[in-house]
Amino acid sequence: MAFLEGRRSKDRDTGLQMAPMIDCVFLLLIFFMVTAIMKVEPNFTVTLPRSDTQHEFPRKKFNVFIGQNDEISVDDQVFNLDSMERFLASHKDHISTLIIKGDKYARHGTVIDVMERAKLQLDKEDGQEIALAVREEL
C-alpha cells in the first residue's frame, strides 16, 4: 500500500515544467521577431525578368521597384528620381546591397537613371553594391 501511494504522489509531481519552456519560447519569439523582414510591395505590380545565370543576395529592406510606366518606389513609398536619391542618401547607412527590381517591360533608360543616382549615394569601398533582381525559379 505504501508502495502504491508513493508511486501516485510521484506521478503527481511529474507535471510539465513550465518555466524553462516559456524561456525557450520567448527566446525563439525574440529571434524570429528580430530576423523577420516584412515584405513590402508598391501599389504597382512588378514582374521580374527571368535569367539563367544568377547570384544569390540576402533579402534586405530598401528594394527599389521600377514599374512598366516609369514608376519608381522604394519599398512602398513612391518617388521620382530626385526624391529617391534624397531618400537613399538619408538611409544609406542601412543599405548593404541595393536590389533593383525592374519590371521586365520597364524602360532601360529609367533603370539606368536609377542606377546612376544610386551609384552617387552608395560607397563601393564600404561594400555597398547594386543588384538587378531576377525571377525566382520555383
Next chain:
Amino acid sequence: MQAKKQMRKSKKGVELDMAPMIDCVFLLLIFFMVATTFAPMPGLRVQLPPPGKPNPNKPKGLIIRIANPEPGQFQGVMMLNEDVVQFENMFDMLVNKPDEVKSMLIIQSERDVMHEQIIRIMDISKQSGIDKIGFAVVARE
C-alpha cells in the same frame, strides 16, 4: 483590522495568470515563424564605375547596340559590332570571339528598350564567359 486582513489575503492571491500569456506568445511565435523567409533573393550583380568619371577613351572590344523596339514589339534590333544579331545566335557569336576582345561587353541602348532584353543579353554574355559589362545610354533629350 478585518479590512487589513482581507487586503493582505487578496494581495497574496494576486498571481500572474500564465496560461493566456503563453497562448499569446505561442501565437506570435507561430506567426513570425510562418512569416519569416530565409530564402535568398536571386539577382545579377552590377559593378558600376565610380561616379563622375566617364571614360574618355573610345572603348575597345564588343559593343552591342540596341535600337528602340518598333511599336507593338517587345524587342529592339540588336547589332553586335557591325552585324545584326538575334538571341538564338548571340551565344555562338560571343563565344567564338577572340579572347582579347572578350574582356568587356558594352551594351549601348536606346532608352525605350525593355529591361528584360538587357537582362537576357547580360545572361548570355555571362554564359559565354564575358563578366564585365558596361552600359551606355543615349542622353535624355
